[in-house]
Amino acid sequence: MTLMSGTESPNEFKLDSVATDCIQSLKFGNHSNHLLLSSSWDCSVRLHDISSNTLRVKYTQSAPVLDSAFQDSHRVWSGGFEQNVKVYDLNASTETIVGSHVGPIRCVESSPEVNAVVTGGWDAYVKLWDPRAPSAIGAYQQPDKVYTMAVCGDKVVVGTAGRRVLVWDLRNMAYVQQRRESSLKYQTRCIRCFPNKQGYVLSSIEGRVAVEYLDPSPEVQRKKYAFKCHRNKDNTSGIEVIYPVNAISFHSGYNTFATGGSDGYVNIWDGFNKKRLCQFHKYPSSISSLCFSPDGTYLAIASSFLYETEETRDIPPDAIFIRRVTDQETKPK
Template sequence: MMAGETPNEFKLNNQPTDGISAVKFAPNSSQFLLVSSWDCGVRLYDVIANNLRMKFFHSSPVLDCCFQDAVHSYSGGLDNTLKMFDFNMGAETHVGTHDAPIRSVEFCPEVNVVITGSWDSTVKLWDPRTPCSAGSFSQPDKVYTMSVSGDRLLVGTAGRRVLVWDLRNMGYVQQRRESSLKYQTRCIRAFPNKQGYVLSSIEGRVAVEYLDPSPEVQKKKYAFKCHRIKEDGIEKIYPVNAVAFHNAYNTFATGGSDGFVNIWDGFNKKRLCQFHRYPSSIASLAFSHDGTVLAIASSYMYEQDEIENIPEDSVFIRNVTDQETKPK
């Protein structure tokens, strides 16, 4: 069976027309999905009806997006600008800017703050009530990826650095770490149980890290190889672009430039399953809040520059089972 023909999976209609940068489910919903793209668009889909509900635009490619609540989204990208979209009003608000592209946009419900990470080596906080700036915080290098863990913020920067910040007290960095992977960080995501995080690199590896600095907890950290394919006796190694957690089970999905999605049980160091190969690189992944649905962005990421017949950019919606996501 070809991709998209499995009974538990379908392709979204009205796809973005250029590379997909992020897919995010609405909080507490498996119905609404936000998708940002290099075509400068931010799209809101109803995945149950499989239709495009709304489309907003930036002046340049959009690199990330997030929901604040069911009716507001935030997004940023190569125009250096953070925008808020109000779905009820169909209106946009220009919230503020960075000095370089915005790479990462997150919302922290615990502290009620929107967070942007930029290639200008800063993280900025934004108060969604106004919306206005609530402070700018220097990072050691370009911000590549961020994840919220309760009231903490995990920041992955260039130079393989990881910073742990307390969003209620940004006066100092809680922890400064170095990635245990030798190559550039691609994605960081926090465990839903707030005990640690998963970090992926451009070199087919994933690290499972713990936040508690005590030696006995740090002994549990490890890294593993994945998204590697042997072809004609040669091992091809692919970037691991995307990580997404199942909120209930603390298991996680990884997506690579090999076009595969794997589901892992990080605590028991086991792969639970692998789906079929998708038409192109996996650019982004998101589980719905209840973990029943996984959104999979299959989108060529120019890993080998220009190729002929680039597969179309597609978001697949897959209904996942306990069999696939629950620790054995």
């Protein structure tokens, strides 16, 4: 393992053989702390073994891949600009097209609780797939393009354009359980659910994060709140620069969560006690994706240039950092 240069992170290393264009998604296996999937704009899906820092598998599609997820230990689902939902068998090195959307596929999530895979696309549809069936078992229209999606037990929380949030029950998709509007004023970037399944965290393009609860009762809804983050005040001009919050990932054991922004920083938050636990050092470019390992010992951090500025000289290469996190960084105080 090549440790990072500099004294800031002896507990962090860079993965070898990563994508060469924006890394859009990172996912660990449901029960694996060492196998990490990355999907990227260089049209590849890669399976990394972080324990030996090796690239186990790489396969490509004809267009950028925006998301992928493990169905189980040897099958990976993926989707992107090709508009096809694909299943790749890691053991047999074979790829199967199981269906498609009529627009780019933005989100691919696996739900072990109901043995299903859920995809969301810019065609404003969420599709439900039973891995044993030859095609989608349902297609459900959303109010607008799907930007982000999170499985929360037997529910799925969908964030669309127009700041809409929909909560569906995967066991009964006949109707939407809840329709909400984001409590943030600007475009939704990411939604992730609390491991205890009580709620979700939503981020936007203007340096804000909202903590929301699924229980619609007024007393529970009173607990929801939002806070500012990933902002930077210029000391000379006094101007505050506000950055999109692109990525969120929860620690499975502590219900704390990490956020990654276009400022190149990763913060760890205690959402219940409303405080920041720590901030890591600055990464080379925007944080495009984050994922804690299932046991919470590692945080995978994707650093990719997201073309949010006109300045395109000296763009740092895309990178994935693996950080071994400590209780001091992730446990509520």
